[in-house]
Amino acid sequence: IFLSLQQDVIAGFLYAILILVVFHPVVDLIDNFNLTYKYAPLIIIRTAFEMAAVEKIEEQLASLRIAKRSVLSEEPAYLLDIDVSKPAQSESSRFVAVSCSNKSIRLYKRETLNFLQEYSSCPGILNGVRFAHTCDSVVFSACSDGTVKCWDIRLATQKAVQIFSGYPSSVFISFDINCSDVIICAGTEKVEKDTFLVFWDARGITNCASATKEPLGVYSESHNDDITKICFHPVEPNLVVSGSTDGLVNVFDINKDNEEDALLSTCNSDSSVSFIGWSGKAYKQVYCITHDEGFCWWDIAQLDTEEPIMLLRVLDVRDAVCVEGDGLHYLVGGLYHEKEDKLFLIGGTSRGNIHLLSCGTAGLSPVGTLCGGHSATVRSFCWNPTDEALLTGGEDAQLLLWKPGAVERSLAKKASMKIASSVQKRVRVHNSSLKSRKK
Numbered sequence: 001i002f003l004s005l006q007q008d009v010i011a012g013f014l015y016a017i018l019i020l021v022v023f024h025p026v027v028d029l030i031d032n033f034n035l036t037y038k039y040a041p042l043i044i045i046r047t048a049f050e051m052a053a054v055e056k057i058e059e060q061l062a063s064l065r066i067a068k069r070s071v072l073s074e075e076p077a078y079l080l081d082i083d084v085s086k087p088a089q090s091e092s093s094r095f096v097a098v099s100c101s102n103k104s105i106r107l108y109k110r111e112t113l114n115f116l117q118e119y120s121s122c123p124g125i126l127n128g129v130r131f132a133h134t135c136d137s138v139v140f141s142a143c144s145d146g147t148v149k150c151w152d153i154r155l156a157t158q159k160a161v162q163i164f165s166g167y168p169s170s171v172f173i174s175f176d177i178n179c180s181d182v183i184i185c186a187g188t189e190k191v192e193k194d195t196f197l198v199f200w201d202a203r204g205i206t207n208c209a210s211a212t213k214e215p216l217g218v219y220s221e222s223h224n225d226d227i228t229k230i231c232f233h234p235v236e237p238n239l240v241v242s243g244s245t246d247g248l249v250n251v252f253d254i255n256k257d258n259e260e261d262a263l264l265s266t267c268n269s270d271s272s273v274s275f276i277g278w279s280g281k282a283y284k285q286v287y288c289i290t291h292d293e294g295f296c297w298w299d300i301a302q303l304d305t306e307e308p309i310m311l312l313r314v315l316d317v318r319d320a321v322c323v324e325g326d327g328l329h330y331l332v333g334g335l336y337h338e339k340e341d342k343l344f345l346i347g348g349t350s351r352g353n354i355h356l357l358s359c360g361t362a363g364l365s366p367v368g369t370l371c372g373g374h375s376a377t378v379r380s381f382c383w384n385p386t387d388e389a390l391l392t393g394g395e396d397a398q399l400l401l402w403k404p405g406a407v408e409r410s411l412a413k414k415a416s417m418k419i420a421s422s423v424q425k426r427v428r429v430h431n432s433s434l435k436s437r438k439k
Contacts, residue, residue: 085137103124127144128142130177143172146171164184172198176232194220197227222263228273249267251267296310296313320363349377354374375396
C-alpha cells in the first residue's frame with residue numbers, strides 16, 4: 001500500500017511539472033492579452049461565434065438530402081454543367097439550365113425539376129451554360145463552331161436570339177459573362193500555336209440571330225494551351241480569372257488598355273486546370289482544381305506585400321484526405337460559402353457518392369458524404385446560397401436537387417448509364433519549368 005501511494009505521489013508531481021512547462025506559458029500569453037488589449041473579450045467571443053458558425057454550415061452541408069430528382073429523358077446524356085437563374089432580391093430562382101453531352105442545353109423548373117425546353121446547336125458542341133445576372137430568362141452557351149449563343153426562354157423558338165461570333169479558327173471550350181452582363185469572355189482550344197481569350201459587348205440583345213456581334217478584342221499572349229476555364233469576379237465586373245491546360249491561372253483587369261497591363265497575376269498550378277473560382281473576404285482569393293485531382297489556393301490580396309500568396313497546395317487530394325468507405329476518386333469543383341467565409345470542395349466516387357471537403361490553410365478535411373443519389377460519376381454541380389440547396393448532375397443522366405433534411409418520396413436509385421462519354425478530359429504533359437511572372 002505504501003509503495004502504491006508513493007507511486008501516486010510521484011505521478012502527481014510529474015503531471016504538475018508537465019502542466020507548468022506546457023500550459024503555463026500559454027496561460028501567461030492569454031492573461032497578458034486580456035490585460036493589455038481592451039477589445040480582447042470581444043475578439044475571443046467573436047472567434048467562438050465564428051467557429052460555431054463554421055461547424056453549423058458543415059453540419060448543414062452534411063445533412064443535405066435528395067428533395068427532387070428529374071425524370072430521365074428519352075435521350076439520356078451526361079450532365080456536364082449546371083447553372084441556376086439569378087432571381088430578384090425577394091424571389092427564388094425559377095430555372096435550371098444544364099449542358100449535356102448530346103450537344104444540347106436542357107431547361108428545367110427550379111423547384112420541381114420538370115423539363116421545359118431543349119436547345120441545340122448541331123453540328124456544333126455546346127460547352128458550359130450561364131444565365132444572365134439581371135434577367136433570369138436569358139441563357140448563354142459557348143459553341144465549338146466559334147460562337148457564343150444566347151437564347152431567350154420566354155420565346156417559343158429554339159433558335160438563338162443573339163450570336164457572338166469569333167474568328168474562323170476559334171473553337172470555344174469555356175466562357176463566362178461578368179456580373180453586370182456587359183462583357184462575355186470565351187476561351188479557345190489551341191489551334192496550331194494560337195490560343196485566345198475573346199471578348200464581346202453583351203449589351204443590347206437584339207432578338208435577331210442574324211445580327212451577329214463581332215469581338216471587342218482578344219488576349220493572345222498569356223496562355224499557350226487550351227483555355228479550359230474562365231470565371232469573372234462575383235462583384236467586380238472588370239476582374240476575370242482564366243485557367244488552362246498549360247497549368248497557369250491568370251487574373252486580369254480588363255479595364256486596362258492592353259493585355260500586358262491587364263495581367264495582374266500569374267499563378268502556376270503545375271498541372272492541367274479543370275476548375276477555377278473566387279473565395280475569401282471580398283473575393284480576394286482564387287483557387288483551382290486540376291485534372292489529376294490537385295488543389296491550389298492563392299491570396300491575391302498579398303500581391304503587393306512581402307507575404308506569400310500561396311495559401312495551400314495539395315498535389316493529389318485523393319492521397320491527402322482520408323474518406324471512409326470507398327474513398328475519394330475525383331474532384332468536381334469548389335463552392336465558397338460567403339456568409340461564413342468558408343471554402344468547400346466537392347468530390348466523389350465512381351459509384352455516385354458525393355464527398356464534401358472543408359478547406360483551411362492547414363489542409364483539407366471531410367465534412368460529409370451524400371449517398372443514395374447518383375449511380376455513376378458526378379460531373380457537375382451548382383450551389384444555390386439563397387436556400388442552401390445543391391444541384392448535381394452526372395454520368396447517370398440524373399439531375400438531383402439536395403436540401404438540408406429533405407425527404408424524397410421515391411428513394412429508388414437509377415441504374416448507371418452505359419453510354420460512351422462525348423467529352424474527354426483535356427490533359428497535357430506539363431513543363432514544370434513554367435514559372436509565374438508575378439507572385
